[in-house]
Amino acid sequence: MVTAHHAPGETRPGGRTARTRQAVLAAVFEELGDGGYAALSMERIAQRSGIHLATLYRRWRCIEGMVCELLADLSADVLLPDTGSLPGDLRALSHAIGAFYGDARRRSLIEAVVSAAARDPEAEAVLREFFDARLTLAGRMVVRAVERGELPADTDPKEVMSALGAPFYYRILIARRPVDAALAESAATAVWAAARAGAYARPDGAPAKGAGEG
């Protein structure tokens, strides 16, 4: 019996594997820059990244998987603002989102992910869970505001954060125009006014809960 060096069947995350991963995701991102999702093809990604076509299919199966992974990668380093007041937090986050989607490649990425989710159940699950986690996280901002007495106790944090994001995705996916600071400002102002008016109150009037809703 050959004492296995590192449990045969295990993956090798380091070195070359990580390099190809980076090369491919970078290539996808750049490809989104010229031509958007329309011009995205396995062949072009292979050429741009210098990674062989067969390798791409082996690791990601299809483009859907790539764009999902890229989204998670790019969104990793986004911090929650904490200015001390909800309107301040909303403005800060809204402008952060606006700046993020100011880049056409990121807008194309969102298009790509939504398209992927529409066709591939696996991609759909990734997308859903990704945004759910993000809403839960950002919802803390609202929880703090409720604790400070800025909003009604029955305000649903996730609904508030959905409402903050919605105008951006409408702009990108439906109106199909660039995202600018004016949109960010409008979104923050609108959500703050709507939340104070009780538009995001839970139907059953349950009090706002913390992040862990397990």
Place this chain on the structure above:
Amino acid sequence: MVTAHHAPGETRPGGRTARTRQAVLAAVFEELGDGGYAALSMERIAQRSGIHLATLYRRWRCIEGMVCELLADLSADVLLPDTGSLPGDLRALSHAIGAFYGDARRRSLIEAVVSAAARDPEAEAVLREFFDARLTLAGRMVVRAVERGELPADTDPKEVMSALGAPFYYRILIARRPVDAALAESAATAVWAAARAGAYARPDGAPAKGAGEG
């Protein structure tokens, strides 16, 4: 010279052509019902409609064209409410939108159209113009409200209507959950509060204009 019966090169919109068109669009809509956009393929549409594959490609070139045409078809008969007050109009329209997207096939159709727009420039133009026209039309509701003095004079009608629609498309495309009456109610309440707070004021403070913005 043969006196042309109906200008050679002309199309023949009646009879068989109209029938196949109806059969195909109906088949697309039904296909969206079982399996959504993922299961949509030219071959399946051909089988379900009983129209030959080559005919589909000749008339629509690709699936993108079909879903765009279907969207225009389905949305043709949507009326603007006129209850006498903006909050009333907003609630009515919001619930109409909610009812429209209560059907999973229509949600799948929107996914399909957005996916189509992401890949095909022609489909993108169709989508953009379609929603732009719709916003302009619905904006009349806001123009009336401004004239009644319910909203500031510098309110941008299209921005208000965008804000009303945004939560639905966020729910469908990003959150990927069904649309319900609670969402419709929330959207209407939110937009009304936000509009009164001046969230949709034009940056330059120009007064609200009519539908024709030339």
Place this chain on the structure above:
DNA sequence: GGATTAACGCGAACTTGCTCGCGTTAACCA
């Protein structure tokens, strides 16, 4: 360093989606 084996490169084979040419059907008009 040396042995083991994931991960990769390469090209051929395969599958799928799409197009083309031709004969047939049925709108449209006189």
Place this chain on the structure above:
DNA sequence: TGGTTAACGCGAGCAAGTTCGCGTTAATCC
């Protein structure tokens, strides 16, 4: 009613995109 021809049905042919088998490279551990 009959002539003209757009629109359709049909199957073969073409061009993508995708998979497979095998040899090579380079992580990983001893």
